Amino acid sequence: MREKNQLESSLTGTKELERDMKDNLELLEMAEMEGDQDMIAEAEKVLLSLKDRAAKMELESLLSGEADANDAFLEVNAGAGGTEAQDWALILLRMYTRWAEQHDYKVELLDETNGEEAGIKSATIQIKGHNAYGWLKTESGVHRLVRISPFDSQARRHTSFSSVSVTPVIDDKINVEINEKDVKVDTFRASGAGGQHVNKTDSAVRFTHIPTGIVVSCQQERSQHKNRAKAWDMLRARIYEMELRKREEAANALEATKTDIGWGHQIRSYVLQPYQMVKDLRTNVETSDSAGVLNGDLDQFLQAALAHRIQGHGDEASS
Numbered sequence: 001m002r003e004k005n006q007l008e009s010s011l012t013g014t015k016e017l018e019r020d021m022k023d024n025l026e027l028l029e030m031a032e033m034e035g036d037q038d039m040i041a042e043a044e045k046v047l048l049s050l051k052d053r054a055a056k057m058e059l060e061s062l063l064s065g066e067a068d069a070n071d072a073f074l075e076v077n078a079g080a081g082g083t084e085a086q087d088w089a090l091i092l093l094r095m096y097t098r099w100a101e102q103h104d105y106k107v108e109l110l111d112e113t114n115g116e117e118a119g120i121k122s123a124t125i126q127i128k129g130h131n132a133y134g135w136l137k138t139e140s141g142v143h144r145l146v147r148i149s150p151f152d153s154q155a156r157r158h159t160s161f162s163s164v165s166v167t168p169v170i171d172d173k174i175n176v177e178i179n180e181k182d183v184k185v186d187t188f189r190a191s192g193a194g195g196q197h198v199n200k201t202d203s204a205v206r207f208t209h210i211p212t213g214i215v216v217s218c219q220q221e222r223s224q225h226k227n228r229a230k231a232w233d234m235l236r237a238r239i240y241e242m243e244l245r246k247r248e249e250a251a252n253a254l255e256a257t258k259t260d261i262g263w264g265h266q267i268r269s270y271v272l273q274p275y276q277m278v279k280d281l282r283t284n285v286e287t288s289d290s291a292g293v294l295n296g297d298l299d300q301f302l303q304a305a306l307a308h309r310i311q312g313h314g315d316e317a318s319s
Contacts (some may be wrong), residue, residue: 006069006130013057021050059306060131067168067244068134073237075124078115079142079161086119088145088160091294093123096136096164098296105129110220110230118151124216124234126169133168138305140166141267148273157273161266167241169233176236183235184208185228190219207231214238268301270294283308 024046031039063069074096078089100107106128113121127136142163149158170176187202204219205227216234218227270290271277278293279286283304287293293301 010057010061017050017053017057021047024050056303059303062306063131063134065134065137067170067240068137069131070133071126071128071169072133072136073110073124073126073167073169073234074136074139075122075165075167076120077122077163077165078120079163081158081160083115083117083119083151084149084158084160085162086115086117086121087151088119088143089122089162090115090119091145092143092162092164093120093125095294095296095298096127096139097125099298100127100129100132100296102296103129105132108220110234111217112219124218128169133166135302135306136166137168138302138309139164139267144266144269146269146271146273167234167237170236170240176240178209178232178236178239182210184210187224188219203227205231207235209235209239212239212242214242280305 024043028040028043028047031037031043076089076093076096078085081088097107108126108128110124110126112123115121142161145160145162146157147160148155152158184207186206186208188204188206189202190204203222203224204217205224206215206217208215214235216231216238218230218234221227221230267282268278268280270293271279272290276288276290277286278290278301280301283301285301285304287300289297
């Protein structure tokens with residue numbers, strides 16, 4: 001039923017686009033015959049908006065990867081730099097949360113480790129909605145911030161780094177087998193708000209996959225059983241995403257994701273001082289509206305990165 005609804009939605013959107021284009025072309029032709037400049041301007045404005053709609057629909061039609069339609073796990077980790085980097089990690093987490101809310105996706109906080117003074121050391125959220133992973137999969141990498149530090153009494157400019165990792169939520173169509181003997185399980189008391197129950201029981205869980213070194217944890221639920229189930233989902237997603245990257249690297253379709261959170265490895269720079277600019281270093285898309293980007297206006301970057309990746313696959317296939 002879910003797939004049926006998605007196909008019906010795509011067909012309906014295409015038919016509406018065709019109808020609106022036909023209607024506005026007729027309106028434009030009529031306005032030109034009558035010499036009505038206001039009507040001509042209005043029709044041209046609508047046609048430009050239809051062009052943007054068509055471009056977005058074209059990208060959505062190319063989200064045909066095995067897991068593109070699935071929900072996504074998004075993890076943010078602060079790089080070196082103490083409070084500065086931890087505050088930047090929190091800003092990134094808020095940016096993605098706001099982007100998700102603007103697109104009517106649901107966001108669930110699964111795990112969070114607070115910084116000593118401000119911000120977060122790490123956090124994991126689940127973004128629920130059609131094509132959540134497809135849109136966000138190109139966001140994995142290091143993000144660089146340049147600003148006047150609010151934590152520096154001398155108001156000096158600081159550079160901070162945080163990394164983002166996006167993995168798909170695995171559904172029944174994708175089989176990922178994990179030997180339980182390969183997984184080390186630790187339980188601990190959940191931190192943060194949650195009442196007496198959270199503070200008195202070891203409800204939080206941490207899984208370490210020994211062969212790969214992948215570590216996941218979940219402390220959002222009050223029940224250890226529920227946290228275990230969610231942690232298994234996260235571990236399967238991380239292993240599946242790792243296998244996807246191996247395939248891409250073997251085919252030279254995508255550069256290997258850099259693991260160092262620092263200079264030379266960033267995918268995007270966010271400059272707030274001495275000027276305002278956000279620039280994606282893979283696609284060269286940039287904007288001076290840094291405040292808008294940090295409030296979730298990411299579509300231009302996501303669309304360009306997705307088109308860049310698809311173009312890369314196309315170039316390879318034709319060579």
